[in-house]
Amino acid sequence: MSEPLVFTFEVDGENFTSAGNASVAVKKKLRWLGFPPEIIRRVSVAMYEGEINMVIHAGGGVATVTVLQDRIDIVLEDHGPGIANVELAMKEGFSTATDHIRDLGFGAGMGLPNMKKNTDSMEIQTELGKGTTIKMIINL
Amino acid sequence: MKISKIASLLNAKVHSGADLLDSEVNEACGSDMMSDVLAFVKNQAVLLSGLVNSQVIRTADMMDMRCVVLVRNKVPTEEMIELAEESGIVLLSTSIRMYEACGILYVNGLKASTTEA
Ligand SMILES: Nc1ncnc2c1ncn2[C@@H]1O[C@H](COP(=O)(O)OP(=O)(O)OP(=O)(O)O)[C@@H](O)[C@H]1O
Ligand SMILES: [Mg+2]
Numbered sequence: 001m002s003e004p005l006v007f008t009f010e011v012d013g014e015n016f017t018s019a020g021n022a023s024v025a026v027k028k029k030l031r032w033l034g035f036p037p038e039i040i041r042r043v044s045v046a047m048y049e050g051e052i053n054m055v056i057h058a059g060g061g062v063a064t065v066t067v068l069q070d071r072i073d074i075v076l077e078d079h080g081p082g083i084a085n086v087e088l089a090m091k092e093g094f095s096t097a098t099d100h101i102r103d104l105g106f107g108a109g110m111g112l113p114n115m116k117k118n119t120d121s122m123e124i125q126t127e128l129g130k131g132t133t134i135k136m137i138i139n140l
Numbered sequence: 141m142k143i144s145k146i147a148s149l150l151n152a153k154v155h156s157g158a159d160l161l162d163s164e165v166n167e168a169c170g171s172d173m174m175s176d177v178l179a180f181v182k183n184q185a186v187l188l189s190g191l192v193n194s195q196v197i198r199t200a201d202m203m204d205m206r207c208v209v210l211v212r213n214k215v216p217t218e219e220m221i222e223l224a225e226e227s228g229i230v231l232l233s234t235s236i237r238m239y240e241a242c243g244i245l246y247v248n249g250l251k252a253s254t255t256e257a
Contacts, residue, residue, distance in 0.1 A: 017219065020198040024227070027202065037204065044202040045178055052175075052195070092179075105174035105191045105199075114179040 005033075005067040011051055013060020013078075016104060022063045023048035033067070039138065043072055046118040046136050049111040050076040056101050057081070058132060072138045074119075079131040086124050090116065141165060141250050143207050143230050146186065149244050150234040152209065155221050157230035165206055167251045170242045174199040186250070190214060190238055197223040197231070206230060212237045 007029065009022035027044045047063065054061045058080025066073040083089045090112050097107025116122045119136040126132040144161040147154060154161070168186035171177050174195050177187060185206040189196050192214045200208050201223070208224065210216060210233040216224075224231040234241055246252065 017194050020195060020202075024198055024201060024223075041202070041204055048198065048202045049175070049178060102173075104193060105172060105189075105195055108173050108175040108179075110175040110179040114175070117179075 002069070004069075007065045007067075009063045011054050011060045011063055011076075011078075013055055013058065013080075016055060019052055019055040020048055023051050026065050030067075030072075035140075039072075039140065042118040043074065043138055046115045046122075046138070047074050047076075049115050050074070050134055050136070052106055053111055054078045054080070056097065056104075056106060061131075070140050071120075072140065074136040074138075075133065076136075077131070077133045082128040082130055082132055083124065083126045084128060086126060141245075141248070143186075143232075145248075146207065146209065146245060146250070147230075147232055149248055150209065150232065150236055150241055152232035152234040155216050155231040155233060156224040157207075157228060160206070160228060160230050163206055163230070165250070168242070168245055169252065170211075170238055177203065186245075188238060188241055188245075192216065192220070194219050194223055196220065197227065197229060200229055201227040207232065209234060209241065211241045 012018055030040045058078035061078030064075045088094050092113045093109040095107050095109035101107040120139045121137040123135045143163050165185035167184040169181055169184040170188035172191045177199050187200050187205050188209045188211055190211050197220050207230040213235045
């Protein structure tokens with residue numbers, strides 16, 4: 001495979017029930033492409049956490065996954081409120097989630113650190129009131 | 141342990157994946173917090189949960205789990221059943237509560253986690 005494969009998804013910020021659909025679709029494609037299960041799981045978990053964050057914290061956005069020769073890139077872009085303190089947000093257990101979000105099974109403050117743990121590189125660009133773009137790389 | 145044995149030990153109803161009941165699973169975990177499952181679970185194939193929404197199935201799918209058990213009389217939504225069917229996940233429900241359901245499986249030989257901290 002020499003040409004990169006690019007998958008783009010609109011992530012609906014109004015619909016918690018459908019959140020994660022993009023990650024499920026990517027997982028199916030990666031399985032079909034024959035990647036090792038451990039790689040697929042890392043991509044899936046990192047993307048799913050990020051996709052859920054876009055829905056519960058940022059009103060949705062766009063997810064792009066690019067499969068290259070030697071790596072898989074995941075870019076999650078939203079136009080939500082931005083993250084005030086990235087260093088704090090990256091700490092395990094830090095969350096601004098409401099009780100409502102916790103009732104849905106999220107809001108433990110584990111997502112961002114787990115995304116970092118599952119990827120080889122993670123960059124967060126964020127601006128208050130403008131939005132957040134997270135780029136993650138998993139080397140093959 | 142075969143998933144069929146989990147179903148019979150918990151007197152559970154089978155909502156999806158009836159053709160997969162013969163699969164072997166070795167470890168289980170119980171949680172209502174999906175982000176904890178995504179962060180701490182390593183190789184568990186069974187998720188027991190009292191949470192009812194489609195993220196329970198997607199979380200299990202992302203973690204390569206084979207079986208989801210809804211405890212204390214929770215009824216899965218249509219979408220959960222469809223998602224489980226598409227992902228090859230056996231979806232069960234039982235009237236038994238979380239603590240007891242985990243206990244029953246544990247004493248019958250289904251292990252807990254081998255998490256890497
Ligand atoms: N895309 C985003 N836009 C705005 N804020 C965000 C975004 N992603 C994360 N955050 C902020 O960073 C905090 C930490 O995120 P993280 O994913 O680690 O935890 P959480 O989503 O609150 O809970 P969990 O991931 O365990 O369900 C969030 O509570 C939120 O305040
Ligand atoms: Mg999160």
